[in-house]
Amino acid sequence: MPDTTPDTNTDAGPLIPRNRAAHPQVHDVEYKTSVPRSPRWPLLSMESTPSEETGPRFGHDILGEYDNNLILNWTKGAAPAIGERIRVHGRVLDENARPVPHALVEVWQANAGGRYRHVKDGYFAPLDPNFGGCGRTLTDSEGYYEFLTIRPGAYPWPNRGNDWRPMHIHFSLFGHSFGQRLITQMYFEGDPLIDQCPIAATVKDRAQLDNLVAPLDLGQSRPLDYLAYKFDIVLRGRRQTMFENKLEGM
Amino acid sequence: MVQKLNSLVESASQTAGPYVHIGCMPSYAGNAGAYDCEIGESPIAEGAKGEIIEITGEVIDGTAWALRDAMLESWQPDAAGKFPGQPGADPNVSGFCRFAVDPDIGKFTLRTVKPGAVTTRNGAMQAPHISLWIVARGINIGLQTRIYFEDEDNSSDPLLARIEQKNRLGTLVAKKSGPGQYAFDVVLQGDRETVFLDI
Ligand SMILES: [Fe+2]
Secondary structure (H helix, E strand, O other), X not given: OHHHOOOOOHHHOOEOOOOHHHOOOOOOOOOOOHHHHOOOOOOEEOOOOHHHHOOOOOOHHHOOOOOOEOOOHHHOOOOXXXXXXXXXXXXXXXXXXXXXXXXEEEEEXXXXXXXXXXXXXXXXXXXXXXXXXXXXXXXXXXXXXXXXXXXXXXXXXXXXXXXXXXXXXXXXXXXXXXHHOEEEEEEEOOOOOHHHOOOHHHOOOHHHHHOOEEOEOHHHOEOOOEEEEEOOEEEOOEOOOOOOOOOOOO | OOXXXXXXXXXXXXXXXXXXXXXXXXXXXXXXXXXXXXXXXOXXXXXXXXXXXXXXXXXXXXXXXXXXXXXXXXXXXXXXXXXXXXXXXXXXXXXXXXXXXXXOOOEEEEEEEOOOOEEOOOOOEEOOOEEEEEEOOXXXXXXXXXXXXXXXXXXXXXXXXXXXXXXXXXXXXXXXXEOOEEEOOEEOOOOOOOOOEEO
């Protein structure tokens, strides 16, 4: 019953150190904004402490009826958003391949025309009056989550002379530890813009980038209603051992 | 050939992008009402025990420009060093705050309770600190750091002790700027670069 272990129990093992090679290169000249915003000095590595092993927890009390339905949530169910209806579903697991139950999954995305409902987005694709562009849900006891949305449009952005973001959905994840915090993006199978995108290309390990591309999942699609895409996410795990003790020499 | 490990690789991070606020702080993005209840609006509720403090600062890039689009999250224990959920923790301290820099001037303010010291599993006492996580366009993986306090005894903190260049220690320590007021900048790059953590 490992999942019932209190997450504040500091005897449950330290967080597994991050493998930085599995993550984007922080300073990448092709993604220009990363140049002035990336640290130059090495990070200070240390075994995790309660400050990283504990973390905020969220319950169903914060969720509204339509929070996991981006087709309907902006109008509180009154009118559906414009676009290709899709269901995104998957599992949140940890590095030990265990499900992460009750993980808060937050998503945000552009509308079908590639426009965000954000004061700073001035792209001339129009806003959809029925689409807000954010949603959230909690994973169930087996780590599963799902939401309904519309397929976001690709959009141009100022970087190199002619850069376009592939269709993508932004994901923010809380596991049980603050040290597990992760923000990432989901791409769509078959999108030719993925291989042209300097943000996707910050991930130098091709297998790791492929893991951010959700396959079409016809079996989970609903005939005459929506297509499905499957997107699993892996968060940091904790070392599992009975041998946690004082460090050698202490 | 050998046996396969049963482990998975953590999903790769991607930048939070310029529009992180629509997903995480809808009101800030001009979309108030998207959620009935936004998370992390304050790390404390009325009645939290301890000293209420305000930490103000900027997130500064390698050209010395203060970012206008950064989002930050903080996580901390209560004034007695207990995290939410632990026995005896202050019920008025959620410990978690999500905040953004001002889009016009780039300043942030964190109003919270001053945290207590926390013991590690090895029995070492960590000086009072707040964990900080910073994301923004151009930051490809969220940056972790800590806010310590100049008016606390930081001399035996195990993390600070590991910093070889003692001239960089100050980047993790909030300076007292008035009663209950502290100043703490996050410097992403350059001569005053903050010590970022890999914990
Ligand atoms: Fe985006």
